[in-house]
Amino acid sequence: MVTSQNNKTILFCLLVLGLVVLLAAVGPHYSAYDQKATSGEQFSPPSSAHWFGTDVHGRDLLTRVLSGARISLLVGATGALVSLVVGVLYGLISGYAGGWLDNLMMRFVEILYSLPRLIVVIVLISLFDQQAKTWMQHHGLAAWVPESRLLLLFAGLGLVEWLTMARVVRGQVLSLRERAFVQAARSMGQTPALILLKHLLPNLLPLILVYLTLTVPSVILEESFLSFLGLGVQAPYASWGTLLSDGAEMINPLQIHWWLLLAPASFMALTLLAFNFLGDALRDRIGR
Amino acid sequence: MTRGLSLLLAALLLGSCSYRPADVDFIFINGPEPQSIDPAILTGQPDGRIASSVFEGLTTHNSRGQLIPGMAESWKHDSNHLVYTFHLRDASWSNGEKVTATDFVGSWQRILEPATASPYAELLFFIKNAEEYQKGRLKDFSKVGVQALDARTLRVELKNPTPFFPDVAATTTYLPAHLPSVARYGESWTRPEYIVGNGPYLLKAWKFNDRIELERNERYWRKEQVRLRRIDALSVTQSNTALNLYLTGQADLIIDKSLVPPVLIDKLRTRTDFHAFTFLANYFYRFNVARPPFNNLKIRQAFSAAIDRQRIVNKITKAGELPATCFVPPGLPGYLASGGIDYNPSQARQWLAEGGYPSGQNFPHVELLYNKTDLNEQVAVEIQTLWREVLGVPVELKRQEWATYFKSLDDLDYDIARSSWVGDYPDPLTFLDCFVTGRGNNRTGWSNAAYDRILEQSSRETDPARRMAALHQAEDILVAQECPIAPIYFFAGILFYDGKRLGGIDGNLLDEHPLREIYWKDRN
C-alpha cells in the first residue's frame, strides 16, 4: 500500500496537533495581550497589532482563541478518553455476550441517554461544586481549568460521551462475532477475553478511530451548548465553542465582524482536520 | 434534473413574497412567549401587552403614555386623595353582558383571595384593608375598601393618601376579569375558546411559541378608533431572529428592547426606524450587606465610585441610555432625583483604603453574580475590568442560570449581584418601596429604620410637594448615604418601526404602547 505517504501523513498530522497543543499551552504567555484585557478598540479587524482582530470588549482574539484551546482540547481529550476506554469496553462486552446481558447493558445506556444532560450538570454543579474546588486546589489544576465548575462539566459530559461509542461498537461486534475466524477461535477454546482483544478489537479499530474523530468535535460543541446556557465556561474565559457561538451571533446583514467567527473556526478546523487525517492514515496503516 | 431544479427555484421565488399571512393587518414581535394573560397571574411585560388588549381597566393609557379614561368615564376624589369614586361608562363585555362595578370588586377580590396566590397582589395594597385580607388576617371582604355603590359607580377607599391612584388603576393587576367565565372554567377561562373580554381585541388563537392572534372586538366601546382589525403578536427569543423577521417584512414592529442585538445598536441607531427613549427602569448592582466585605459602607462606596457609567453606556449598551447615580429614573413630574455616587477613581481608592484595603491588598475573594444574557455578561466583564484597574481588586464573575440565580439572591448567597427593576406606576414609591426592611424585593439584607420611617410617613402625607420631598430624602439615604446598591444606568426602551408608515406609537416613560392606538398611515 502507499506506506510512505501514509507515514508522511501521520507525521505531518502529529506535527500539526503537537503545534496546536503547544500553542495552547504556552501561546497565551507569549502573547502581548492578556486574554482578559479589555481595551477601547472594539471590533477591530485583523491588523498587525491584533492578528485576528478584537472582540466587543477590545480583547485580542488570537490570545482568546489560544487560551480557549486549552479548555476545548481538555474537553475533547476527556470525551475521547472516556469514549475509548469505557465505551469500547462496554460495547465489546455487550455485543459479544448477546442475549440478556446485551439487553440489560443496552437498556442502561438508554437510561443514561434519556436523562436530560442539562439537569444532570446543574445538579452536579449544585451538589459538588465545593468538593470540586478543593480537589482542584489540591492538584494545582488552576492554570488549565480556570474554575471548578468546568471539572463538573467534564464529569457530566463524560457520563454520556461513551454511550454512542458503546452502541456503535456493540452493533459491529454483533456482526463480527459470527464470522468464521471468530467461530474458529472459539472452537479452539480461546477465552472470550482473548477473542475480544486479539480478534475483534483489531477489526473494530477503523470504526473506533473514525468514531473518536467524531466524538471530539461533538463534545466540544456540547460544551459550547452548556456554556451558552450558563453552565460551562465562565466569562471572561472562553473556549472554542463559546467563541464560535459568539462569532456566529455576529453574522447579520448589517455588519459582519467575520474575524470573530473565522478565528475559532479555523483553529478548530485545523485541529479536526489533522485529527481526522491522522485517524485515516492510522486506519490505513493498521488495516489490511 | 436541471429543469426540475429551476422549476423549484421559480416556485420558491414566487412564494417568497408571501411568507406573511395575508389576512393579518399588523404583526409585531412581542418578546418571549407569554405565560398567562390572566390579570391575577401575569407578571411579564409581553403578557401584560396582550392582557391590556383583551381587557380594559378603569383607566388606561394613550400612545404617549398619558392617562386616559377607560371603563371609567370620570372619577373624583376627596381632598385627601383617600376616597375615589369612579363612574363607569355604558360598556359591555364581548358576549354582550354589561360591564358593572361589581365586576371590578369581584376581580380585585379574586386577586386578594389568599388561595389565588397572585404575585402582584401587593399592588392592590393601596386599598384599605386589602393587605389584611390577602394575608388572611381579615376574613370579611366587605371591610376591604372597595364597593360597588351601584351598577356603574365604584367607590374605592385607600389606606393612605394616594394622588397617583388613577395611574395605579391602569396597571394590569387592576384589569377586570369576566367572573362568570372564571366561575365556569376555572383557570382555563383565558383560553381562546372561552375567553370574554372588554378590551379592544379578542383572543382569536394562541399558537404556543409561535404567535398570538388578536381580532378586533366589535363590542368594544370605542371600536371606531381601533383601526387594525387583525394583529399577530409573535413570540421570539433571539434578537437576531427578531431583526431578520423585521428586515424581511415578516414583522412590522419590534416592541421588546431586549430583542435588539446590542452589538448592532451602533449600526441600527442611524436608521430612521430606530426609536429609543428612557423609561422607568433601572439597571443596578446589589451588594450583600449581610456579610463581609460589603457590610462595610466604605467598601460599597468604593466599588460604586469605581464604575465608569458613561463608559458602559457608550461602549456596551449604546442605545442612548442615561447613566444612573440614583435609583428613581428621571421624568417623574414633581420629583427631584437624588444625587448619588458617580465615577470618581481617586475617591474610590480613598474609600477603599478607609475601608481597610489600601490599593486593594489582601482583599477577600468576591464574586459578581449575574444571569446569562449577552448584555449582562458584557457589562459585567467591563465592570470587572474597571474594578481591577481602579481598585486593584480582582472580582470573579459568576454566572448562574435563571432559577439558581434567583435562589442565590433570595438566600443572600452572593457578594455583588446584577439586578434590574421596572416601575409599575409613575411614582417614585414603586422604586423606593423595594428596599424597605424585610421586603421580598429587597434581597440585600439592608435595613434602615430612618428609611422605613420616612417612607411610612410620606405615605400619610397629604401635601404632594412635601411628600415628594420626603421621598427625595429617602432616596438620598439609599443612594448617597447607605449605598446598598450601585445604580448603573436607566434602561432605554427601543422600538423598531417605520415611522413614515406606522402611527399611533410613541416612546414614553411607561413603555406603554396600546395596540388600540396603532394604525397604518397610508390606509384609513
Add this chain to the structure above:
Amino acid sequence: MLSFILKRLLLTLPVFFIVVSGTFLLMRLAPGSPFGAERKLSPENEARLQQRFHIDGTLGQQFAAYWKSLGRGDLGDSLKYRNRTVSEIIGQTLPNSALLGLGALLLALGIGVVAGSYSAVHHNTARDRVTLLLALAGICLPSFVLAPLLILLLALLIPLLPAAGWGTPGHYILPMLCLGLPYGAYCTRLVRTSMLDVLNQDYIRTARAKGVSEPSVVFRHALRVACLPLISYAGPLAANILTGSMIVEAIFKIPGLGAFFVNAVINRDVFLVGGCVIVYFTLLVFLNLLGDILMALLDRRIRLW
C-alpha cells in the same frame, strides 16, 4: 423475532420507571424554584402554589403524587405556562419538531450513505479528499453557525427563503438543512470507513472476480453491511437531532418541543420536563429496537433472536 421484541419491551418498563423517576428527582433536587422571578413571590404564595401543583411536602410525597397522576394518564400542568397542560403543549409542538427532525434525520442518513459510499468507492482520489473536506466543514460548522450563514445567504441577501417562521414548505428548507447537514457529515464519515472496510473483504473480491458488476457489488453487497454502524448510530442520532433542534427552533422561530424542553429545565418546570423526557425516551427505545431489527435483517449473520 417476536420473543426478542417481547424481551426487549419487558426490560423497557423498568427502564422507563427509572428514567422518569430519575428525571423527576433531579428536577426537584436542583436549586431554585419554578416560581422564581425578578419580582419575588411571597413565601405564603409560594407555598400555596406548591400545594396546588402537588410539589409540596417531602420528596417522597411529591414523587408518589407524580406517579399517581401519571398512572391516570395525566402528564400534569405546566408550572410556568399556567392553565396549559403538558399534554397540550406536547400535542401542539411535537408534530413540528417531529417533522423537522424527521427531515433532518433522513437528510443526514441520505447524505451519509450517498457521500460515504461515493467517497469510499473513489478512495484516495481527489473526489475522496474533496468529500472528506466537505464532511469536515460540516463537522466544524454546527447548526448554530450554519444557521446565520444560510439565513444571510438565502434569506437576507438573496430573498429566496423566509428568515424565520413556520407553516409553509419554504419555511421548512433552511431549518432542515441546518439541522441535517452537520449530522450528514458525521454519517458520511461513518459510512465511508465501514464501506472501505467492507470493500476490502474477501467475499467482495470474490464477487468482483466472479464478474459481478461494480455498481452491483457496491449497492447490493457492500452497502448492506457497511450501513450497520450507521444503523446503530441512528438511535443516538435521532436523540441528538431532537435536543439539537432547540437551537434551530430558537433561531428560526419554530414552535417546536425542543425550545420548550430546554427552557423547562431552566425554569424548573418539572412536569413539562417529565413529559418531554417520556416522549424522547419512547422515541429512543423505538428507534433502537427498529435499528436492531434492521441490523439483523441486513446482516444475516447477526443473531439477535
